Amino acid sequence: MDKQEVVDEVFHSVAEVAPHISSGLLKRREYVGEENPSDEKQLEADVWANEFLKEEITSLEGVGEFASEEEHEVTDCGEGLSVTVDPLDGSSNIPTNNIVGTIVGIYDEELPCRGKNIVAAFYVVYGPLTSFTIARDGQVDEYVLEESKGDGVELHKASEDIQIPEPYVYGFGGNKHWGSDFERLKEDISDDLKLRYGGAMVGDVNQVLHQGGVFGYPAREDAENGKLRLLFEANPMAYIFETAGGKSSDGDKSILRVKAEELHQRTPVFVGSEESVRKVNERGLSLH
Numbered sequence: 001m002d003k004q005e006v007v008d009e010v011f012h013s014v015a016e017v018a019p020h021i022s023s024g025l026l027k028r029r030e031y032v033g034e035e036n037p038s039d040e041k042q043l044e045a046d047v048w049a050n051e052f053l054k055e056e057i058t059s060l061e062g063v064g065e066f067a068s069e070e071e072h073e074v075t076d077c078g079e080g081l082s083v084t085v086d087p088l089d090g091s092s093n094i095p096t097n098n099i100v101g102t103i104v105g106i107y108d109e110e111l112p113c114r115g116k117n118i119v120a121a122f123y124v125v126y127g128p129l130t131s132f133t134i135a136r137d138g139q140v141d142e143y144v145l146e147e148s149k150g151d152g153v154e155l156h157k158a159s160e161d162i163q164i165p166e167p168y169v170y171g172f173g174g175n176k177h178w179g180s181d182f183e184r185l186k187e188d189i190s191d192d193l194k195l196r197y198g199g200a201m202v203g204d205v206n207q208v209l210h211q212g213g214v215f216g217y218p219a220r221e222d223a224e225n226g227k228l229r230l231l232f233e234a235n236p237m238a239y240i241f242e243t244a245g246g247k248s249s250d251g252d253k254s255i256l257r258v259k260a261e262e263l264h265q266r267t268p269v270f271v272g273s274e275e276s277v278r279k280v281n282e283r284g285l286s287l288h
Contacts, residue, residue, distance in 0.1 A: 006062035049087040090200020101202030105236035115256030121236035135243040164246040165212035171197035177220035214272030225266040247277035
């Protein structure tokens with residue numbers, strides 16, 4: 001199989017299980033008393049969605065490695081592309097019935113590796129509609145999922161060749177421990193843009209992608225590399241935004257240029273319209 005055939009297989013396998021993940025959240029809203037490799041409390045839904053996706057993706061021909069935010073190690077599947085998954089981004093929103101999603105990165109290199117090795121990336125939003133936004137073949141498209149009357153699902157293209165518009169909204173996470181330099185940046189940006197922040201990266205970046213602006217989770221005084229994982233969250237989103245004509249940054253340079261040394265490595269993250277991300281880079285906020 002060529003690379004794009006593998007990308008299609010991964011994309012459609014996630015689409016097939018997405019309705020089951022969405023509907024299964026109802027009965028899996030409790031914490032299980034365990035922590036993932038990033039020392040975050042796991043909901044039953046985190047563990048369940050991870051096992052569901054792992055079973056589907058590792059069974060695909062052309063997938064050589066599988067890595068999840070919920071697992072310590074890479075799973076060797078054979079030969080082929082490497083797939084990273086954040087099974088339920090924003091899962092802490094589940095108990096309050098707010099948006100969650102899934103983030104997938106597909107790399108043409110063994111993990112861990114730089115974002116420049118991504119060949120495709122997509123995210124799922126489990127909202128009023130279940131939508132898929134995918135960057136591949138040099139463009140970003142959005143699909144809406146509909147369960148078919150028979151077996152399986154149907155994907156209807158809702159937006160084609162998305163180009164991020166001029167800045168309109170912003171959302172920044174980690175506000176309890178922002179540094180003074182970032183506080184000044186936030187004040188500057190908030191003078192011109194409307195605040196939109198819901199606590200799930202998929203939901204926040206989805207608004208920025210469609211409305212323009214910037215999403216960020218910066219370096220913090222208590223966490224010099226921020227909170228978000230390079231391989232599971234930052235690289236896939238950076239690839240999507242840069243494909244859509246936007247920019248990404250760790251506070252200094254494109255996230256896709258950040259060297260990956262550890263599977264669960266963290267990095268400051270900014271993605272958005274070119275103008276907004278340029279303001280971030282002018283402040284030199286990276287602590288790498």
